[in-house]
Amino acid sequence: MENKKDTCAVQSRLVVVTGPTAIGKTRVAIEIAKAFHTEIISCDSRQMYREMHIGTAVPSAEELATVPHHFIGNLSIHDYYNVSMFEQECLQLLDNLFQTYQTVIMTGGSGLYIDALCNGIDDFPTVDTEIRETVTGWFETEGIEYLRRQLKMLDPEHYARVDLRNYKRIMKAIEVCLQTGKPYSSFLTSQQRLRPFEIVKIALNRPREELVANIHRRTDAMMEAGLLGEAESLYPYRKLNALNTVGYKELFAYMDGLHDLDTAVELIRRNTRRYAKRQLTWFARDTAMQWFHPDHIDAMVETLHS
């Protein structure tokens, strides 16, 4: 298999279509996939959960019928999942798809997932649930200062570099130290993995005003489509990580009586806007991105043909 690829004149190619939420990735990806008669891999960390439809804006049944999609609704909110698992499963899937297609499309807005697939992510053992719960317990009962002291002892090198106000980063490092008995920083190589296929990255964007209008329109559409009902049915599981998601957490707060429904919707809009900004910041850093207006699909296809 490897040899065949090496001698093959036309190399396999992955086309990544990304951009901020509500920019129109789904439509663009489908059009490009149709142009190349191929399939789509989703790299959206929330569309993977089959219990979450409306709030994650998964492609419609018609859209899914048009082009085969992967990694949509493939997980339950009760499953543990992480970027590394995505990287491995995705590489395996690509290996299969490239036997049929020269070009495969990947679309979604989870920047870390995209980077993990394109550049690789350092390998360290998965942390046992008990250790994760222990460290979480430390944070909840002892506070962040205690976590800092632990990290300083376990991995002074990482302590010097990590954002000491970001408890998640500190907890992750401590967990790995405890799991392996080695400093977290000893697993970090900063080395980019080479992939046996070409990668083309397309990022979608449009004037901020239009993006914001899209976000507001889509939020209203989600509410009309029954987002509140979906959130109500998931309320018992609101503590799960999968449900720490824009569109759901604000409605859970409404159900808890923290604010009224109009406020909840306004917060969904605001938090979606902020999420879109964080995505744009992430993608802007990637110099390999080729930026397009989502309406210029012909230009994208042309670029991919040349």
Added chain:
RNA sequence: GGUACCAUAGCUCAGUAGGUAGAGCAACGGACUGAAAAUCCGUGUGUCCUUGGUUCGAUUCCGAGUGGUACCA
């Protein structure tokens, strides 16, 4: 129509005993190595309604205008 009050950041407002102004929210910018739609950090963006006057100097004091709110007709 009359009287009173108000006019300062995108919004709600504070303030300057006269020396060109600051809070909350919104907004904007950034970081990111297995929970990432997560998590964390940074930043006031302003004809102080307009226009005369007093003054070395007016967003601030006085007059007029415009707009708004309330009450009286």
